[in-house]
Amino acid sequence: MTSSQTLLRGRTLSFSSEPNGPDDTSAYQYCEDGAVLIQGGMIVASGDHSTVAAQAVQPQVIDHRPHLLMAGFIDSHIHFPQVQVIASWGSQLLDWLNNYTFPEETRFASPAHSAAMASAFYDLLLGHGTTTAVAYCSVHKASADAFFTEAARRDMRMIGGKVLMDRNAPDGLMDTPQSGYDDTQALIREWHGRGRASYAITPRFAITSSPGQMEMAQTLVAENRDCHVQTHLSENHAEIAFTRELYPQARDYLHVYETYGLLGPKALLGHAIHLTPREIDALAETGAHPVFCPTSNLFLGSGLFDDAGLRGRGIANAIATDVAAGTSYSMLQTLNEGYKVLQLQGQSLHPLRAFHWITRGNAVTLGMVEKIGTLDAGTEADVVVLDARATPAMDLRMQRADSLSDELFVLQMLGDDRAVAQVYVAGRASKKAHRSPVLEAAL
Numbered sequence: 001m002t003s004s005q006t007l008l009r010g011r012t013l014s015f016s017s018e019p020n021g022p023d024d025t026s027a028y029q030y031c032e033d034g035a036v037l038i039q040g041g042m043i044v045a046s047g048d049h050s051t052v053a054a055q056a057v058q059p060q061v062i063d064h065r066p067h068l069l070m071a072g073f074i075d076s077h078i079h080f081p082q083v084q085v086i087a088s089w090g091s092q093l094l095d096w097l098n099n100y101t102f103p104e105e106t107r108f109a110s111p112a113h114s115a116a117m118a119s120a121f122y123d124l125l126l127g128h129g130t131t132t133a134v135a136y137c138s139v140h141k142a143s144a145d146a147f148f149t150e151a152a153r154r155d156m157r158m159i160g161g162k163v164l165m166d167r168n169a170p171d172g173l174m175d176t177p178q179s180g181y182d183d184t185q186a187l188i189r190e191w192h193g194r195g196r197a198s199y200a201i202t203p204r205f206a207i208t209s210s211p212g213q214m215e216m217a218q219t220l221v222a223e224n225r226d227c228h229v230q231t232h233l234s235e236n237h238a239e240i241a242f243t244r245e246l247y248p249q250a251r252d253y254l255h256v257y258e259t260y261g262l263l264g265p266k267a268l269l270g271h272a273i274h275l276t277p278r279e280i281d282a283l284a285e286t287g288a289h290p291v292f293c294p295t296s297n298l299f300l301g302s303g304l305f306d307d308a309g310l311r312g313r314g315i316a317n318a319i320a321t322d323v324a325a326g327t328s329y330s331m332l333q334t335l336n337e338g339y340k341v342l343q344l345q346g347q348s349l350h351p352l353r354a355f356h357w358i359t360r361g362n363a364v365t366l367g368m369v370e371k372i373g374t375l376d377a378g379t380e381a382d383v384v385v386l387d388a389r390a391t392p393a394m395d396l397r398m399q400r401a402d403s404l405s406d407e408l409f410v411l412q413m414l415g416d417d418r419a420v421a422q423v424y425v426a427g428r429a430s431k432k433a434h435r436s437p438v439l440e441a442a443l
């Protein structure tokens with residue numbers, strides 16, 4: 001039996017490589033009159049409407065003209081248990097963690113709270129056009145179960161893991177080397193590779209993992225080579241100084257993770273701002289991916305990510321929101337702030353590279369470009385529908401836009417969830433209108 005087909009009509013944009021400049025038209029396919037044909041959650045064909053429509057068999061047609069259809073956005077670093085921490089005032093990393101973040105994460109011991117927050121989290125991601133994310137859950141196994149259960153219910157391609165943390169945190173927010181190992185193994189067995197789920201082994205950062213726990217993390221990585229690994233690296237000067245005290249034998253911060261065998265192409269290293277030349281050499285050698293988190297780095301005053309410097313060494317950087325130190329779920333707003341962080345260093349982020357980065361680029365760093373990140377036939381049908389005229393300011397500016405790059409730059413600088421007209425997850429329309437439960441209860 002063949003399932004029914006859906007044909008999305010609109011302008012289509014999909015990348016086949018990273019654009020090497022504003023005029024690199026060979027890096028993408030853009031169709032003014034385009035379409036995406038979907039069946040069974042997969043893209044069957046995309047491109048020119050007349051060619052795609054000729055292949056369709058009695059499809060349901062959804063006409064999104066004049067909007068722009070692209071692959072759903074990918075957020076490569078976000079904290080699921082921090083949905084109620086975003087926009088907490090006044091401190092830099094370590095105080096922010098101790099005063100706001102750690103107390104909030106203790107609430108995720110409750111499966112009911114975790115389930116409620118997982119639902120809110122995915123509504124937020126989808127409302128902002130993000131169809132895949134790599135997430136940190138809390139230390140509690142229940143939080144990761146809720147994270148994967150809700151993603152499975154929505155058929156979303158999600159990557160995540162419970163954080164391993166056994167010191168320098170409040171009671172109620174620590175595991176032990178053994179319980180962290182046992183819970184992680186159980187979660188991998190239950191979720192990794194099930195449907196669209198993947199597991200990321202997640203030692204939170206060197207400060208909250210003892211050497212004994214790092215050894216357990218090393219065993220987990222060695223036993224589960226196809227899982228991702230995620231942690232934080234060199235985000236803040238006080239963090240680096242404390243790490244050096246806790247691991248006096250390490251040559252530098254990255255060396256802690258090297259010592260425990262955590263690095264390789266599956267490793268995602270959040271922030272990676274204040275790196276030594278030796279650390280950059282080691283990153284280049286291992287193929288690990290630094291993750292640029294611009295709204296977070298500005299919010300916490302952490303510093304300026306040297307994208308060009310790392311790229312110049314052949315390192316492939318990912319880009320992410322890092323909510324809740326990040327101040328927006330929007331990958332468009334992430335590009336906006338990323339543009340400014342790079343401007344401050346005499347670097348730039350032209351819109352073609354920017355939109356490649358939050359789609360195919362992040363998919364490449366995750367090793368998932370065969371599945372997500374493009375509109376290619378045979379990939380999963382996660383699609384975002386973008387409206388560059390979504391607000392009065394965007395609409396006025398668009399009256400002067402005369403090229404695709406111009407339109408993309410309007411979205412990059414001014415866009416947010418309002419510019420996301422619709423989002424499809426495995427071919428299903430998934431953007432919901434927001435209704436505040438608090439307001440509704442008061443009416």
Ligand code: GUN
Nearest residue numbers: 079204205232296322325
């Ligand atoms: N380093 C360790 N944990 C965290 C976190 O939750 N957020 C950020 N921004 N940095 C961290």
Ligand code: ZN
Nearest residue numbers: 077079270322
């Ligand atoms: Zn983070």
